[in-house]
Amino acid sequence: MQILTRFIPLLITGIAGLVMIISAFIPYTSEWGQKAGQFFNILAAFAFVLGGGNLLKVHLKKISDQSVGWGYSGVVLICFIATLFVGLFKIGAYPNPNFPNVPFSGETQGTGSWFWWAYEYVFKPLTATMFSILAFYVASAAFRAFRAKNFEAILLLGTAFIILLGSVSAGVFVTNWIPNDGPFGDLRLENLRIYIMQVFNTAGTRAIMIGIALGIASTSLKIMLGIDRSFLGSGD
């Protein structure tokens, strides 16, 4: 059992990683990376079945236990099954006009199909609204977190302040008196904003990216060599 659950998976990881590295340098195999990406997409699609199975299990259990809020689990299940049904079978979708005799040839999300309805009137408003909630959280985070506790915090809030003001006309108005062509033109808020982005933001982002690249390289190595294998459940 140890061989099947430890040794072989580690071997697969190591060999697969090595092959991918080599293929990057050998032109004949350069498409392998792309193929691996496709394989991953297929596996991820298979994983949906696993996810769907888990979802069913979790919510059926809640319903059968009659645990708190089991009614909502019922809503999840009904929505899940209904959407899956109308989507997989393309209910109400018109065929592709070039092949009107093949019912499954149409767009899954073609206007007028049931799946389109679910996307347009349920999925889209719900996710877009959830996304837009960020505008509120941005405000409460600014109120709470941007306090001049120390020099670092002053830099953080000062920069955010300049950028926020510099991107509306009110900010432009504040430093309007500085002549744009003169020696201090770059101190106008709208110009200062560009300066910050070009100099400080670029410097910080570059260093972060260099660090991340090194972190990824070292993590990959550890994974391929089997030093880090916690994802296989053999962490320590």
Place this chain on the structure above:
Amino acid sequence: MLQMKKRNTLPALACATFAVLVSLLAASVEAAPPEPPTNLAAIDKPWDGGGVVFVTWDASTTPIDQLQGYEILAKDLGQTPVELADQTAEQADLEAKDQTETILEGEGVAPQEARQRARIAEEADPAVPVVEPTTWQSLGIISATETSYEATGLEKDRQYIFTVRSIGSDKSLSMMTTPTEPVVPEAAWFNLSKLPLLIALCVISFAVLLFVVLARGGMPMNIRTIAGLKAVDEAVGRATEMGRSILYINGIQDMDDLQTVAGVTVLGHVSKTAAEYDAKIEVPTSRSLVMTAARETVQSSYFSAGRPDAYNPDLIYYVTDEQFGFVAYVSGMMTREKPAACFYMGSFFAESLILAETGNSVGAIQIAGTANPSQLPFFVAACDYTLIGEEFFAASAYLSGQPDQLGSLKGQDIGKMLAGLFIIVGVVLATIQAITGSSGLEDAVNYLKEVILGS
């Protein structure tokens, strides 16, 4: 041209016929199309990844000041096997996807969603392919001082013929030269232009491995304190004291993202501490593969903590793949269960702030770690501790406390030192070059940038 004639013919009525002759002569010389270049040759570029051909020729006999440049054209002679067409389409598809990702990354949408939107947009108006492979295609125009051209972007298993024509300063085109023999821009077995990349990889790997081996040999590894990691035990302890749960979010990307893998590793340590303290740890995931990996990790943590009975796989579950559907669920759950500690370790997009603000409103200790630079500001603003970029990858090594893992961090430091060294040397050289204008230094800087760091 037109103006010149006007200017010259008017005085010609009054002045000497000589002037007329000269001006007419000049006009006729200019009006004739330039001479085409000669001695055209094309060779496949050796030691490359395929798809590149060198085209060389002898300059046109037309004086250089009357030429605007040369236009290089190629004709594709290869057939179009279905498979090949398939591959090209796939390639284009992938490129389009990459393009959408880079555009939408700034907007905080996870790549899958971005692709989805791009697809919907494209379906609305599908692009019409406009390639006519059997005609002469212009590859580009280069200055008249050049007599060679590197044709790139060709298909590596197809035949091409090339031709060149001169373009006069008045835009007139010469005849095309006799086309070259067919050339196949084949791929070599090793792509020499990637040698610097291979060396860089080897150096980093060597540095990491060296320190791993040294650490195993007993060399002490001192690593600086990382504030966020010190707080992990504290957070788990607090959750135990308060009798509330720990929430662990492993990012919203799949196992193909190494941040997710690093997050799973950190989860191993957090869950081990939780098992020791007997705290409840809940892990909703947005991918079922992550759920699979997380269950393995947590189970083995409970085993090694000696509490296999306390392990409950139902607390590690899949919610939905969709970014904001997942967030809607997690924020609702947070307000209901009020976890005492929240960990966000992995790849996050716009949801970072929604999670962190909700966690804050229920009074949880929050520790985040991500390598998505665009989301760091939000975690830094809203969480108690944030592992920034590389610190996040260092976390798993640091938490494990194993010498060989710590050794890998030293290896990373070597990488940073080399990067810093290259930057300093390069900047000094480039600055001296900019002040003195020395062409020797310019070559040196270009060599450093284009060849050593180019690939």
Place this chain on the structure above:
Amino acid sequence: MSAVSEPMSPRQRATWAVILGVCIILIVIRCFIGEGMGKVYVEPTNLQFGELSADTWKSMDQSEFATFVASNPDAATEQWTQYDSVPPSAYFEQQQQGGGGSIFLSWPRTIGLWLAAFFTLAIYSFLYRDNPFYKFAESVVVGVSAAYAMVVGFWDTIVPNLIQRLLPQFAHDHLTPGMTLPTDAAQFNNLIFLLPLALGIMLLCRLVPKGAWMSLWPLAFIVGTMAGLRIVGYTEGDLLSQVRDTISPVYVPGADTSTPFMAVWTTIWSSVAACLLVIGVLCCLVYFFFSVEHKGAVGGVARVGIWYLMITFGAAFGFTVMGRIALLAARFEFLFDDWLWLIDPNQKRALVETVSMLMCL
């Protein structure tokens, strides 16, 4: 502000109740004035297709179709009606001209629109506190989005990447008739896709208690290949390229040469910028050093690195705000424009503009 929202004082709660009450009253009033609100109108189009020869179909208009059917009684035909949403103004115009047109009110879409508005408000209600409306919306979005991901995964990944390659004839006949059938040689190459199929099936063994170990193999495969791909990708794309981009002279001649003073001044200004950039990258790199404690000189440099990082984060925060506000504005526009018919920036209902004026008073 306290971290945990404390129970509200009765006075605050009363204020909220008044705000909510006013909103509800306004919406109810809105329902009963003018042309109403939140309706979607559609216009039907009849589509007819006739099969000219095997697998070649042609879209035809009414008369063409009639002649085609008359002359080819045995030919296969298909027809259906497609409904397209039209702006309400088109419907009002039709009614003004005495009605009788083909545009009509679509109940499924109207209900959908109201549902969308309800869900929007339900999600926003979470900002006040958790409540049954939010819980309902949350359950719906979880269920629908999980299924949505599966459906898209099936039609966009499994069908083109797996079924088209392994069962091309079946895919061509029943699912994607537009595809080109591969040649025999290409079909042989496609057999490599049996590998992900096998791995996929192993992955599903997780659902069987005894087969859980099998799912580790595909997991190992994914993590291994991706580790190999990423180590190359990041070294090339991020490490080398970022170092390369940083190498540039710190002496930059100024752009403005109108006066000698400005020439010198802009040179100083842009050279300082270039210097600051390089110093910033180096200091931040020092901050990420793990081998040395942040004490003494290293500590000082690392501190400068933190300053840079803080400015970076502040700037990124401020820059993102603009986009987030736009998202919120888009949702509000949906509520005010599509649902409540209060505003009409895109002139979709030119005729009912008076109603909003009335509301304004």
Place this chain on the structure above:
Amino acid sequence: MMNFLNTLDRRWIFLAMALCVGVPILVIGLTGYTFPETPTPLAEAFFNEVDTAGEAKGRRANILVALDFDPASAGELNPMAVSLVHQCAQKGHRMYFISLWPVGPQMIMESVDKVIKRHYPEMVYGEDYVNLGFKAGNEQVIKVMGIDLTTEFRTDVEGTTLSKIPMMQGITNLEDFDLIAEISAGYPGSKEWVLYAATQYNIPFVSGMTGVQAPQLYPYFPNQLQGLLGAIKGAAEYEFLVNNWVREDAMAKVLEAGGFPESKAMETAAALASKPQQVSTWTVTAEASTLGPEAKTKLIELATAPIPGEYLEGQRRMGPQLFAHLLMVFLIILGNVIFFAQRRRGGGA
């Protein structure tokens, strides 16, 4: 008071944010009134470049309008495209539309429908504007257009051969255009146009782009890039400039027709446009005595007529932005006031 602020429930912040975004949308939507923008030099440069195009050569300008974006970024970029077409149409420039993005033609159609078909119906397709459609090939297309436009574009979007289109006479390559105006959402976009067209052939080039892209393009201003609009803010500024100028231009035309000398007409029109509510009182002064009654009503109409909704999209979107940003700034200040007040109290205790 301090105590209330100190324990301020974040729901009040949410309410404030909702009001700051919702109320401006509602008010702007109901009244059509938008906030005046203060145009930055970048937007002014963009406007002036389009305004003076072709003047040096003393001819009707040929403008290459490249719309390289898709619906995902239309919110930010559509107002720019609409204002650009609006300015060109009012000025009488010839417009040549192209796109390097597959969905670009749809964006071109939208701008043409909104501006030309609705407000300038007298403009003739093929004489005043032409839609050359989408071309695949990214920067290669630009390179080839530099030398010969017809190798890439053989027909327009409807399939008409270019030689049969009147306004294509005399257009062989990029140098025949007086200005390239581009709206960009990424690659291929502004950067490619700067590198392969503006720098190479020294053609005036102006560009509007998304906020994410803008910082990368600033270094090219003003040498290779003569005007730049960044994000919705840039769009609103430019829109404001164009709308004001269009009103002024229309008034000047009426005044000129009424016998005013050209320079005087422009001067008066500028003065009147800046104070539209005073136009009706101005028409009864002695200065306006030369004008006929028709011209007078026309002037008053021009001054008071609301600007059509499609020309205000950018400024409309700036309304909520302005208030939300001010709220954020206010919140940051408030947070710090509370913080320092608390610290002082804590220090005293």
